[in-house]
Amino acid sequence: MIVEQNVPLQAHNSFGIVAKARELVRVRSEDDVLALLADAQLAAKPKFVLGGGSNIVLTGDVRPLVLKVETLGRRVLEDGPRATIVEAGAGENWHETVAWTLAQGFGGLENLALIPGTVGASPVQNVGAYGVELQDRFESLDAIDLASGRVFTLDAAQCAFGYRDSVFKHEAVQEGDFGLSGRALILRVRFRLPKPWKPVLGYLDLERKMAETGIRTPSAQQIFDWVCAIRSAKLPDPRVIGNAGSFFKNPTVTLEQCSDIIAREPGIVHYRMADGSVKLAAGWLIDACGWKGKSVGNAGVYEKQALVLVNRGGATGGEVVTLARAIQTSVYERFGIRLEPEPVVV
Ligand code: EPU
Numbered sequence: 001m002i003v004e005q006n007v008p009l010q011a012h013n014s015f016g017i018v019a020k021a022r023e024l025v026r027v028r029s030e031d032d033v034l035a036l037l038a039d040a041q042l043a044a045k046p047k048f049v050l051g052g053g054s055n056i057v058l059t060g061d062v063r064p065l066v067l068k069v070e071t072l073g074r075r076v077l078e079d080g081p082r083a084t085i086v087e088a089g090a091g092e093n094w095h096e097t098v099a100w101t102l103a104q105g106f107g108g109l110e111n112l113a114l115i116p117g118t119v120g121a122s123p124v125q126n127v128g129a130y131g132v133e134l135q136d137r138f139e140s141l142d143a144i145d146l147a148s149g150r151v152f153t154l155d156a157a158q159c160a161f162g163y164r165d166s167v168f169k170h171e172a173v174q175e176g177d178f179g180l181s182g183r184a185l186i187l188r189v190r191f192r193l194p195k196p197w198k199p200v201l202g203y204l205d206l207e208r209k210m211a212e213t214g215i216r217t218p219s220a221q222q223i224f225d226w227v228c229a230i231r232s233a234k235l236p237d238p239r240v241i242g243n244a245g246s247f248f249k250n251p252t253v254t255l256e257q258c259s260d261i262i263a264r265e266p267g268i269v270h271y272r273m274a275d276g277s278v279k280l281a282a283g284w285l286i287d288a289c290g291w292k293g294k295s296v297g298n299a300g301v302y303e304k305q306a307l308v309l310v311n312r313g314g315a316t317g318g319e320v321v322t323l324a325r326a327i328q329t330s331v332y333e334r335f336g337i338r339l340e341p342e343p344v345v346v
Helices: 030-038 040-044 094-103 204-213 220-234 255-264 282-288 317-335
Strands: 003-008 020-027 047-050 065-069 074-079 083-089 138-145 151-155 184-194 242-246 270-272 278-280 299-301 308-311
Touching (some): 204 220
Antiparallel strands (some): 242 308
16 A cells, blocks of 8 residues: 555546545555555545546635545456346446446446446446436445445445435434445446346437437347437536536425426426436526536536536636536525536535
């Protein structure tokens, strides 16, 4: 285990914000964490777990000890009659892992193609796109307790998945509280890919692709290609334009709360949820407030998708946060709806 000093993080956060880790340790296996915990000084330091950096806004150099997750490896654990279980190291690239499962002949993750970030980050925010959420394909994960070094396994219920949410996004302030943020590092994740494979096609953009191509029974590979095409057309590639995907969650409100808004703004994009609540398209709300293409310093609102904030080149985390707050204020003033950011501000 080597402690690196003043490590540039620009290449390790998808916003491409310039910042440094004062101290950084690469975690390639649980042994690296155990070695770190055996050093009393390092063990006592506050720690920050960094995956692919696709869901963070860095507002300055990171003072806690950065644990850069680099646990690798992919394997098929079980190819049974009702499901295939595959396992991937938390440090593996998410999109490459999705492509790998398809190359092995196992569909199930294709709707989640091209999501930036790592395998280890996928359960943290329960990534989701085009009608599939990670929790629909999740089997279990192994994580290591950053205080005791104990490796433990969590199933889906224990991860407490919600919309872009899990136990890993919550901080436990005192012993016994719910939340593992900052307390555990995910080492590897197992996915359950159901058999027989069934396509998930309900999402409007995918239905459009079916209509355009005339393909009524697409293969998993075909859906993968469609999802890649849809995402590339409206979401910026973080390798070219820094961004963290959707910057805000789509707010869920009661029908009562939004019936007057819907009456006032008949064009508002909304979806009725199974529990009777209504999900509003945050991108539409931001767009309606005229934010598309606007900027604060070098941070901007993406021209093709108002839900995505981008780094136009040299943006600071402060500019991103200022822009986000201004958007929240104008959406609140016009619609009375509070938008909740998705990324973690560090
Ligand atoms: N819309 C606008 N203007 C905009 C953006 C969107 O009017 O500037 C409208 C669209 O026309 C559409 C609706 O809002 O009718 C929804 O837009 P879209 O289909 O692009 O999906 P989204 O709700 O904005 C969510 C996820 C994305 C995911 C897509 C597809 C969240 C926060 N975002 O976006 O996830 O890829 O659905 O499933 O739930 C991410 O989390 O980083 C992410 C990209």
